[in-house]
Amino acid sequence: MPTIPYYDWIAHHAGRRPRQLAIHDLHTGRKISYAALDERIGRLTSALAARGIARGDRIALLAPNCAEYFELQFACGRLGAIMLPLNWRLTVPELEYILGDSSPKLLIHDRSFAPQATALSASLLEIDHDRADSAYERALAEAGPPPAAVPLTHDDIGMVMYTSGTTGHPKGAIITHGMVFWNCVNLGIPALITPETVQLVVLPLFHTGGLNCYANPVLHAGGTIVIMRNFDPGQALDCISDSALGITHFFAVPAPYQFMMQHPKFQAADLSRLRIAGVGGAPCALPILETWIARGVPLVQGWGMTETSPAGTMLDAADAIRKVGSAGKAMMHTAIRVIDDEGRDVPAGGIGELLIKGPNITPGYWNNEAATAKSFTDGWLHTGDAARLDEEGFVYIVDRWKDMYISGGENVYPAEVENVLFQIPAVADAAIIGVPNERWGEVGMAVIVRKPDQPLAEGDVIQHCLGRLAKFKVPQSVAFVDALPRNATGKVLKRELRVQFVGRDAPSIS
Numbered sequence: 001m002p003t004i005p006y007y008d009w010i011a012h013h014a015g016r017r018p019r020q021l022a023i024h025d026l027h028t029g030r031k032i033s034y035a036a037l038d039e040r041i042g043r044l045t046s047a048l049a050a051r052g053i054a055r056g057d058r059i060a061l062l063a064p065n066c067a068e069y070f071e072l073q074f075a076c077g078r079l080g081a082i083m084l085p086l087n088w089r090l091t092v093p094e095l096e097y098i099l100g101d102s103s104p105k106l107l108i109h110d111r112s113f114a115p116q117a118t119a120l121s122a123s124l125l126e127i128d129h130d131r132a133d134s135a136y137e138r139a140l141a142e143a144g145p146p147p148a149a150v151p152l153t154h155d156d157i158g159m160v161m162y163t164s165g166t167t168g169h170p171k172g173a174i175i176t177h178g179m180v181f182w183n184c185v186n187l188g189i190p191a192l193i194t195p196e197t198v199q200l201v202v203l204p205l206f207h208t209g210g211l212n213c214y215a216n217p218v219l220h221a222g223g224t225i226v227i228m229r230n231f232d233p234g235q236a237l238d239c240i241s242d243s244a245l246g247i248t249h250f251f252a253v254p255a256p257y258q259f260m261m262q263h264p265k266f267q268a269a270d271l272s273r274l275r276i277a278g279v280g281g282a283p284c285a286l287p288i289l290e291t292w293i294a295r296g297v298p299l300v301q302g303w304g305m306t307e308t309s310p311a312g313t314m315l316d317a318a319d320a321i322r323k324v325g326s327a328g329k330a331m332m333h334t335a336i337r338v339i340d341d342e343g344r345d346v347p348a349g350g351i352g353e354l355l356i357k358g359p360n361i362t363p364g365y366w367n368n369e370a371a372t373a374k375s376f377t378d379g380w381l382h383t384g385d386a387a388r389l390d391e392e393g394f395v396y397i398v399d400r401w402k403d404m405y406i407s408g409g410e411n412v413y414p415a416e417v418e419n420v421l422f423q424i425p426a427v428a429d430a431a432i433i434g435v436p437n438e439r440w441g442e443v444g445m446a447v448i449v450r451k452p453d454q455p456l457a458e459g460d461v462i463q464h465c466l467g468r469l470a471k472f473k474v475p476q477s478v479a480f481v482d483a484l485p486r487n488a489t490g491k492v493l494k495r496e497l498r499v500q501f502v503g504r505d506a507p508s509i510s
C-alpha cells in the first residue's frame, strides 16, 4: 500500500474559513475560530520544540475537557510527537504505571490535577483557566515562530490511549494518524457531519468516545464542537434546547441518555435541532432507546472500542427504529466477522466473538508485543465481545465475554437481563453480575438503584423477570444500592460490583 502523508486539517480550515468557530469551551467561555486555533497550535508547537520535544517523544495530558486537548493533538502532529491523554479517575500509582510504561518527556496538567501531577515523576506544564498568566499561557505567549512541520505519514503514531485495564495492567493502544483519519471518514459520512455541524461534547476527551465521537470528525469537516467540562444532564438538555448554540449532534454512552431522560427538564426540552444522537460504548437497554424514540429522537447505535479509534459498526439513521437494538453494520472501509471457538464463522442468529479489520484498527499495543500477538489473527482484531448477526447482516452486541456467566451450563448475557430490569418503572439503574452458586455454578444477582420514593422489593424484581426470561436467566437475588460504580465515561464497572458482592473479580470467561 502506498504511504499516505499526514495532513493537518486545522491548518486547512484556517486557510479556507478562518473565522469559522472551531471550539466553544463552555467552562471558560472561550470561542476559538479555526484561525485562532491554528495560531495557538503553532505557538504550542514552538513552545514544545523549545523544550526539546522532538519526533517520537510522548507528551502526557491530565485535564478535564478543554480546548487544550486539540491544541496538543495537532501540535503533536506538527512535531511528530505522540499525545498521551490520561484518565483523571486513575490513582497516582496507576498513573505512575502508565508514565513508567510510556516515559513522556512532559506532562501538561490542569491546575485541578496539581496534587496528582506533582506526585508523579514528570516534567510539568500547568494549565490554569482562572489565570491569564498560567505556565501554559506564558509558554504560548513567549513562543517564537513555529518550526517547519515534520513530514509524517498515516503510519506514524499520533497518540497512545491506555485502556482502563479491566483484566490486569492497562494496555496502551497505539493510535496512528491514519486511524484517526479513517475514523473521520468512516463516521463523518453516515453521521452526516458537515461544516454546519455543531456537536455537544460531554464524554471525557481522554477517552476515545469523547475525542473521536464525534469531536475529531467534526473538526475534520470544519464544523464546531461545544465542550462541556463535566457532564451534567440538566446543562446538557439546556444546551441542546438553546437555539443560539444550535447543537445538531450529540454522542454519549447510554448513561448520559439515561440520566437526561430521568431529569425533570427532559419532557420540555427542545430536541428538534438534533440531527444525529449517537449512542455506543456499552450495552444500551431497549427502554432507553424507546424513551428517546418517543421524544422523537431515535438514538443511532454504534459499537466500537479504543483499539478501533473507535467507530467499528453503526446503524444508519434510516434503520434506527426498524432495527432498534442493533449496532448496525461494519463502517465503511472495515469488515466484521462473528466466529466460534474454532475460528469458524457463526451462521446468522448464533452467538460468537466479534472480529474486526480495517484501516482504523490499531497496529497493536505500546511496548507490549505479547498483548498485540494475542489480540490478532491474520490481521483480524479479537474484540472480546459476544455478538450475533441477523439474516440481513445487522450486528447485535450481546455483551462482553468477560461479563457473561454460566448458570446450569447455559450462557447468560447480563445485558439481556438488564433490558428486562429497565422495564420496571421503579428502576432508575440496574446491573447484573454472576455470583457463585453450589447447585448451578453461578446465578444472576441484580444490583438495582430505585427511583426516589418508589417502593420495590426483591420479590417484585424476580416476579417481573419470571415469564419474561427463561428461568436460568432470572436473577436469584437482588441488592439495592444508592448508585452503581461507573468509570469516567459512564460505563458500569462490573468488576467493582463483583469485588463488592463476590469478594473478587472472577469472571467466568476471560
Ligand SMILES: Nc1ncnc2c1ncn2[C@@H]1O[C@H](COP(=O)(O)OP(=O)(O)OP(=O)(O)O)[C@@H](O)[C@H]1O
Pocket (backbone or CB within 6 Å): 162, 163, 164, 165, 166, 208, 209, 279, 280, 281, 282, 283, 284, 301, 302, 303, 304, 305, 306, 307, 327, 383, 384, 385, 397, 399, 400, 487, 489, 491
Ligand atoms: N454498542 C455497544 N453495545 C455494547 N457494548 C459496547 C458497545 N460499544 C462498545 N461496547 C463495549 O465497549 C468496549 C470498548 O471499550 P473501550 O475501548 O471504550 O474501553 P473501556 O470500556 O472504557 O475500558 P476497558 O475496556 O479498558 O475496561 C467494547 O469492547 C464493548 O464491550
